[in-house]
Amino acid sequence: MRGPVGRPRTRPDAVAGDKAYSSRGNRAYLRRRGIKSVIPEKRDQAANRKKKGSRGGRPVSHDAGLYRERNTVERTITKMKAWRGIATRYDKTPGSYRAGLHLRAAMIWIKDLTRASP
Numbered sequence: 001m002r003g004p005v006g007r008p009r010t011r012p013d014a015v016a017g018d019k020a021y022s023s024r025g026n027r028a029y030l031r032r033r034g035i036k037s038v039i040p041e042k043r044d045q046a047a048n049r050k051k052k053g054s055r056g057g058r059p060v061s062h063d064a065g066l067y068r069e070r071n072t073v074e075r076t077i078t079k080m081k082a083w084r085g086i087a088t089r090y091d092k093t094p095g096s097y098r099a100g101l102h103l104r105a106a107m108i109w110i111k112d113l114t115r116a117s118p
Helices: 025-034 043-051 066-080 082-087 094-116
Strands: 012-014 036-038
Touching: 012 066, 025 036, 036 066, 066 082, 066 094, 082 094
Parallel strands: 012 036
Antiparallel strands: none
């Protein structure tokens, strides 16, 4: 008997994004799929909503604690891109690019381990 083929059918509990992804369409898509959106509302969107009064709808809420954790991901991506080969995608094949990502991640991990040791 064959085991499962392809990617596992998983759904994230929440998706975090910056204000650039604060569109009504993005929020509706996540809502349809049952995924919590952790995206703050843009100031101009909030002002337009408030200007409409009761017709403007409810304010957008997001979990500030989850949004703060997004910073960790952003900093890691920045560390990865500090390596020129990853930032510019010099590699010809997806396999060699992926190997570069793994190598850079290992380098970051080892550096963090040696820094944490007394």
